[in-house]
Amino acid sequence: MALKEFSVSAARPLPVILLADVSGSMSVHGKIDALNRAVSEMLHVFVSEGTNRAEIQVAVVTFGGTAAVHQPLAPAREVTWESMTASGTTPLGAALDLTTGMLEDKTIVTSRAYRPTLVLVSDGQPNDEWEAPLERLLESPRASKAFRFAMGIGPDADLDMLRRFLADPEGRVFQAEDARQIIEFFRWVSMSVVSRSRSASPNATPSNVPELKPSVTGSTGDLLDGLEF
Template identity: 60%
Template sequence: MTSQLKEFISSAARPLPVILLADVSGSMAAEGKIEALNQSVREMLATFGSTDDLRAEIHVAIVTFGGEAKLHTPLQPASAVNWNDMVADGGTPMGQAMTLAADIIDDKEKVPGRAYRPTVVLISDGWPTDAWQMGLERMTKQGRAQKADRMALAIGGDADTEMLRRFLNDEKKQVLVAADARRLKEFFQFVTMSITTRSRSANPNEVPQMQNPFDLDRV
């Protein structure tokens, strides 16, 4: 594809925001989890960046929470992301991460009114270590964030699946579970498939009901 055609597609397409909330607390350093997470995100970004459609352009932001919640990757077209690996350390300030994600969605300079419905993806292997209630309220019951599509993954057997269910805030949805680092990659393949399907659909605001081809556990 020529650079001129890419420019035309970018200017004509409406943003489809994807915000990843990634647990990078100290426990993610064990059993190859942070390495699998970094590799999976790199592969997801590569696929998103090569997905050309006149209707939607996938934009990605990554919020990490380990010790503190911070914006690891500002919201931008996936094709423009210059990826830097995440490092695992510290506690699990999940509530702060949700607040930061809600702030991004509510900022009309970052997510303009013409953008398609955002998707927020939360991944964690543990329990929140901060006062998470306000962040959950912001994400599920306030502002534009409450209308976002949400996906959640519990890594291993120590994740707070009840918190992840509350984050989803949808009785029709279930938390997916990756028993190990290998299955973490499968979850990201499922996320990638779901988002690219939306971006190419007649109405990217509609979230398709997709069967999980990787047979990940659900709770």
């Protein structure tokens, strides 16, 4: 007996691109370990919170010594997470250009895709020419529409650069002092993305994500992760 097959429309992609600083300084104080754990946890939330309508896709661009696509854009459920390792300098400019190229390539981010989310994480000062690449990113049609999140890790983070990346007077740079806060930041990003994937208009700004309060202590437990409480 052969059953006739009927096709169903594919979910619309919702791209999330992480720009991760993996320069040498990230290897101290357990920063890179916390970042790896946080990303892996975020992927887990994306997989378990998937819906029929929005397919959360994830890419990771790293900058440490050189800028590289650590994880090409792929549906979260298809990603086998490989930990990042930290070494070298902080070539942010090259990473920004890689990201702009990825976002504007319609074979990677199709026109069906919802507005992308960009997440920039860094613990130091960029050491290549980054201002022109940032301009290019902010002026490119799709990257300019992206939702942007930024986190500075530790006291040496370049908050001014991170603020310019957000390019939003209302936007706040999240400052993480320790590993726990790195994890917390990614939970907030996950919530925001999941909330958007479930919203009436996944293209719009999430409205019911609680404001992130870095002072909140204690985890709300796995059950609440991604629940936007």
